Amino acid sequence: DIVMTQSPDSLAVSLGERATINCKTSQSVLHSSNNQNYLAWYQQKPGQPPKMLLYWASTRESGVPDRISGSGSGTDFTLTISSLQAEDVAVYYCQHYYTFPVTFGQGTRLEIK
Amino acid sequence: EVQLLESGGGLVQPGGSLRLSCAASGFTFSNYAMKWVRQAPGKGLEWVSGISAGGATYYADSVKGRFTISRDNSNNIVYLQMNSLRAEDTAVYYCAKLKGRNNIDYFDYWGQGALVSVSS
Numbered sequence: 001d002i003v004m005t006q007s008p009d010s011l012a013v014s015l016g017e018r019a020t021i022n023c024k025t026s027q028s029v030l031h032s033s034n035n036q037n038y039l040a041w042y043q044q045k046p047g048q049p050p051k052m053l054l055y056w057a058s059t060r061e062s063g064v065p066d067r068i069s070g071s072g073s074g075t076d077f078t079l080t081i082s083s084l085q086a087e088d089v090a091v092y093y094c095q096h097y098y099t100f101p102v103t104f105g106q107g108t109r110l111e112i113k
Numbered sequence: 114e115v116q117l118l119e120s121g122g123g124l125v126q127p128g129g130s131l132r133l134s135c136a137a138s139g140f141t142f143s144n145y146a147m148k149w150v151r152q153a154p155g156k157g158l159e160w161v162s163g164i165s166a167g168g169a170t171y172y173a174d175s176v177k178g179r180f181t182i183s184r185d186n187s188n189n190i191v192y193l194q195m196n197s198l199r200a201e202d203t204a205v206y207y208c209a210k211l212k213g214r215n216n217i218d219y220f221d222y223w224g225q226g227a228l229v230s231v232s233s
Contacts (some may be wrong), residue, residue, distance in 0.1 A: 055212070095219065101173065103160070106157050
């Protein structure tokens, strides 16, 4: 199985500042056939189910604000929130869909400093 | 609007059984793979079981032989039959829709979850 490792486990950022969450995969999730990274990011607010944010590592789902972006390729990926808002407090998960079984990172808790 | 509504959760003794249901609406159900993902209290997300649009089924090693996933395309429902339940199966179980027909994809919609508690 592909192991997903997120860092840090938790993060406190001031309102309006940048938040950066990292995700490392134990093997490349870049598919040579289409040059796409099979990686997604989700946001889970307290008491709610996860919500899709990004797929193909950097494509925003409809309705996701453009302050949230994704980058990276191969085995190293980053979720960036450019200017933290109060509604961004949540746990963020990365997930690969490169092969069976799909697996998730352990989650990164983002709080307001 | 896509909606996924889970039901059937509850408290059960170790060794007991439960059946979860997920009623789907707002999309052509038969065209998409569906999965169950669970989240133990205070923990992360764990894929449990999936069923492709064509009916192929998949299970995590932790539940293989104990859980059975099925789908009713006529009524737009996916089920998870859980037998021989253990304390470590205690979790919120989410029904989730995959982006495509097959089991290897990302999740574009999630239900609100059903709580399963296994305790004596």
